[in-house]
Amino acid sequence: MSGQTQDSSGWLARLRAGLARSSARLGQGIGALITRRTLDDAALEELEDLLITADIGVTTSARLVAALREARFGRDVTADEVRAALAEEIEAILDPVAKPLVFDPARKPHVVLVVGVNGAGKTTTIGKIAKQLKDQGLGVVLAAGDTFRAAAVEQLQVWGQRTGCPVMARETGADAAGVAFDALKLAAARKDDVLLIDTAGRLHNRTELMAELEKISRVLKKLVPDAPHSTLLVLDATTGQNAHQQVDIFSRMVHVDGLAMTKLDGTAKGGVVVSLAEKYKIPVHYAGVGESAEDLRPFSARDYARGLLGLPPEG
Amino acid sequence: MFDTLSDRLGGIFDKLKRRATLSAADVDAAMREIRVALLEADVALPVVKDFVARVREEAMGQEVIRSITPGQMVVKIVHDALVETLGSDATELDLRAVPPVPILMVGLQGSGKTTTSGKIALRLKEKERKKVLLASLDVYRPAAQEQLAQLAAQAGVASLPVIVGEMPVAIARRAMDVGRKEGYDVVILDTAGRLHIDAGLMDEVAKVRDVAKPHETLLVVDAMTGQDAVTLAREFNEKVGITGIVLTRIDGDARGGGALSMRAVTGRPIKFLGAGEKLDKLEVFHPDRIAGRILGMGDVVSLVEKAAENFQADEAEKLAKKMMSGKFDLDDLLGQLRQLRKMGDIKGLMGMLPGVAKMKKQMASANLDDNLLKRQEAILLSMTPKERHAPDLIKASRKKRIAAGSGTSVQEVNKVLKQYEQMAQMMKQMKKLGKKGGLPPGFGGGMPPAGGGMPPGFGGGFPPGGFKF
Ligand SMILES: Nc1nc2c(ncn2[C@@H]2O[C@H](COP(=O)(O)OP(=O)(O)OP(=O)(O)O)[C@@H](O)[C@H]2O)c(=O)[nH]1
Ligand SMILES: [Mg+2]
Numbered sequence: 001m002s003g004q005t006q007d008s009s010g011w012l013a014r015l016r017a018g019l020a021r022s023s024a025r026l027g028q029g030i031g032a033l034i035t036r037r038t039l040d041d042a043a044l045e046e047l048e049d050l051l052i053t054a055d056i057g058v059t060t061s062a063r064l065v066a067a068l069r070e071a072r073f074g075r076d077v078t079a080d081e082v083r084a085a086l087a088e089e090i091e092a093i094l095d096p097v098a099k100p101l102v103f104d105p106a107r108k109p110h111v112v113l114v115v116g117v118n119g120a121g122k123t124t125t126i127g128k129i130a131k132q133l134k135d136q137g138l139g140v141v142l143a144a145g146d147t148f149r150a151a152a153v154e155q156l157q158v159w160g161q162r163t164g165c166p167v168m169a170r171e172t173g174a175d176a177a178g179v180a181f182d183a184l185k186l187a188a189a190r191k192d193d194v195l196l197i198d199t200a201g202r203l204h205n206r207t208e209l210m211a212e213l214e215k216i217s218r219v220l221k222k223l224v225p226d227a228p229h230s231t232l233l234v235l236d237a238t239t240g241q242n243a244h245q246q247v248d249i250f251s252r253m254v255h256v257d258g259l260a261m262t263k264l265d266g267t268a269k270g271g272v273v274v275s276l277a278e279k280y281k282i283p284v285h286y287a288g289v290g291e292s293a294e295d296l297r298p299f300s301a302r303d304y305a306r307g308l309l310g311l312p313p314e315g
Numbered sequence: 316m317f318d319t320l321s322d323r324l325g326g327i328f329d330k331l332k333r334r335a336t337l338s339a340a341d342v343d344a345a346m347r348e349i350r351v352a353l354l355e356a357d358v359a360l361p362v363v364k365d366f367v368a369r370v371r372e373e374a375m376g377q378e379v380i381r382s383i384t385p386g387q388m389v390v391k392i393v394h395d396a397l398v399e400t401l402g403s404d405a406t407e408l409d410l411r412a413v414p415p416v417p418i419l420m421v422g423l424q425g426s427g428k429t430t431t432s433g434k435i436a437l438r439l440k441e442k443e444r445k446k447v448l449l450a451s452l453d454v455y456r457p458a459a460q461e462q463l464a465q466l467a468a469q470a471g472v473a474s475l476p477v478i479v480g481e482m483p484v485a486i487a488r489r490a491m492d493v494g495r496k497e498g499y500d501v502v503i504l505d506t507a508g509r510l511h512i513d514a515g516l517m518d519e520v521a522k523v524r525d526v527a528k529p530h531e532t533l534l535v536v537d538a539m540t541g542q543d544a545v546t547l548a549r550e551f552n553e554k555v556g557i558t559g560i561v562l563t564r565i566d567g568d569a570r571g572g573g574a575l576s577m578r579a580v581t582g583r584p585i586k587f588l589g590a591g592e593k594l595d596k597l598e599v600f601h602p603d604r605i606a607g608r609i610l611g612m613g614d615v616v617s618l619v620e621k622a623a624e625n626f627q628a629d630e631a632e633k634l635a636k637k638m639m640s641g642k643f644d645l646d647d648l649l650g651q652l653r654q655l656r657k658m659g660d661i662k663g664l665m666g667m668l669p670g671v672a673k674m675k676k677q678m679a680s681a682n683l684d685d686n687l688l689k690r691q692e693a694i695l696l697s698m699t700p701k702e703r704h705a706p707d708l709i710k711a712s713r714k715k716r717i718a719a720g721s722g723t724s725v726q727e728v729n730k731v732l733k734q735y736e737q738m739a740q741m742m743k744q745m746k747k748l749g750k751k752g753g754l755p756p757g758f759g760g761g762m763p764p765a766g767g768g769m770p771p772g773f774g775g776g777f778p779p780g781g782f783k784f
Contacts, residue, residue, distance in 0.1 A: 263510075
């Protein structure tokens with residue numbers, strides 16, 4: 001048995017102090033709690049709490065902790081052991097969904113429709129993807145499909161300049177599907193490899209706005225029957241359990257092929273992606289970690305899980 | 316996954332016998348459910364813990380009011396505690412300072428600061444006749460300054476001309492100068508979105524604050540925010556100092572538990588709710604509404620009160636008698652329709668009812684909305700009193716006349732008649748039951764399904780306590 005005998009109230013008090021500081025410094029929290037002690041019920045409950053504060057959700061957190069209990073209940077454990085074990089569990093859930101977005105150069109262009117709620121990071125993510133593709137030597141066209149929000153067109157045009165991509169745009173208030181259609185014609189004529197279509201932010205419960213997305217899809221199909229080839233849903237890592245509704249409804253209204261998680265450079269860790277992976281098995285393509293063009297990574301299950309638990313990156 | 320609290324509690328309390336007070340075991344069981352419900356609504360865990368501890372104490376040994384079930388009792392206690400925590404009064408902007416009064420907008424990236432700035436500008440201009448200057452300090456996000464300029468134009472207020480290359484602190488200083496020189500009442504400073512852990516940018520916004528000395532500093536947060544709400548609110552409050560919170564995108568379907576978290580850790584009031592992309596979609600904060608939303612059950616208390624208020628006791632009695640006698644005619648149906656309409660827009664009303672998720676779907680499929688009620692009322696009003704009293708009179712030619720008179724179709728007239736028949740049938744059955752077992756047993760549950768056009772459970776315009784959690 002460990003030499004430290006803490007009663008459960010001291011244990012709780014320390015936890016609460018940890019929680020009070022941050023809801024997201026998960027690894028740190030565990031570090032403060034477990035130097036070396038027996039993994040008992042109280043310890044497990046507090047671990048569950050820490051997972052919840054990362055937005056992993058009540059059910060999934062309970063499941064993760066149950067797995068840990070099975071493996072090591074009553075043993076003496078260190079903080080690092082607990083972290084590593086939980087990280088492995090989470091990695092195992094995410095591993096099947098962590099897939100890069102594959103562009104098919106034979107399509108000329110491979111059409112990507114980018115959707116999401118307001119302010120999620122759609123336009124910025126498009127800028128970042130454009131930069132990566134250009135660096136790989138691909139030809140990219142951008143479509144300013146957000147014809148609603150003030151200065152949305154100008155915003156994408158700046159990204160076009162930054163990345164050296166032509167931007168198909170019309171005035172604010174124009175038909176978004178028309179812009180997408182023109183952009184597809186342009187990209188096809190130029191024999192470019194990829195077309196990235198920006199769309200206006202929309203809340204998933206607004207049926208008429210969701211219908212507009214369907215229309216974009218439909219109009220694209222007139223030119224290229226299997227377009228859009230990929231539909232990317234952009235999700236803000238600050239989002240809590242509402243992400244479930246976003247994924248559910250966006251997937252039903254327009255077929256969503258995968259997710260991009262943005263703003264992972266903050267203290268919110270986007271733990272909801274773990275329960276999304278369990279429930280919807282939806283691929284996660286990208287992780288956004290900042291506001292510049294370089295701040296986009298392929299989503300890696302291992303890096304994400306380790307980051308979530310506050311473990312240092314490997315290699 | 317997103318069960319409402321009322322559904323959860325219903326499960327527990329259905330098993331319990333009616334008692335005079337809530338026992339420790341009842342309360343513990345309820346508290347577990349409340350914890351989960353709050354977490355699923357994105358209330359931050361430390362806040363959930365405090366809250367549950369407080370409510371537990373209050374609920375323990377509480378006398379259960381006679382007319383309601385223990386489940387309802389607990390829900391009411393939780394609801395009241397939520398409202399209290401959220402702040403009981405709508406707090407307006409405080410503009411009592413020497414003009415130009417500076418308002419500083421801060422928050423994470425993508426939370427809705429710029430749109431909210433435009434909305435507040437419009438509101439101050441329209442409602443308070445203020446001369447407002449909007450200034451964008453967001454020199455980082457592409458076209459952010461252009462966005463605010465366009466919104467200013469839409470709102471019909473001025474925006475500070477952009478000088479390319481000027482940095483935020485200098486912009487703030489210039490905005491205040493212009494504000495003073497040109498006699499503005501209010502200067503709204505919209506800042507770039509920033510992460511609360513970005514030391515450089517947090518430092519910058521602190522400098523802006525020192526230069527502009529804002530009278531109000533509003534933290535703008537998305538209603539979809541998860542557990543991190545507590546961290547970001549605390550950090551912004553510690554590093555910049557906030558005077559109020561704006562919760563945006565409540566037109567979405569997020570539960571908005573972050574509101575409770577932020578209010579709890581900062582002690583600052585929630586001043587506005589953003590409820591749409593258009594500039595006029597800004598609402599003052601009503602704790603009741605958010606409390607109901609967090610619980611996923613609508614505004615229970617005011618629903619009960621509203622129902623009681625609208626459904627005058629004598630009318631209820633009259634109807635009950637009618638029901639018992641089995642004499643229910645179209646006049647009574649008309650009376651009921653009017654009761655329903657009095658209680659407000661049907662969809663809003665449904666939102667206030669506990670456990671309505673399922674019902675809402677039924678209603679959507681039955682196409683039941685306020686409009687439908689209006690049409691039904693029109694149909695009933697196009698009948699003669701005699702027809703309403705003796706519905707059997709209504710044959711084909713009369714139906715045609717009624718349809719023409721009410722601007723509807725014969726089909727719709729038939730629907731109303733069909734619905735009436737179903738209800739009358741129901742009444743007769745109840746009468747039989749009533750004779751056997753005393754009063755109509757909670758006639759809430761006994762109405763025909765929504766397909767008939769009347770929301771189930773609305774039959775008698777709820778007797779207080781007559782609906783079940
Ligand atoms: N810190 C951080 N900020 C990001 C990231 N991705 C986007 N942002 C910022 O989030 C804000 C909103 O991003 P946009 O790309 O404009 O989002 P959008 O979804 O296009 O927004 P709308 O078109 O208004 O619906 C901007 O300030 C971006 O700079 C990220 O990975 N990290
Ligand atoms: Mg955009």
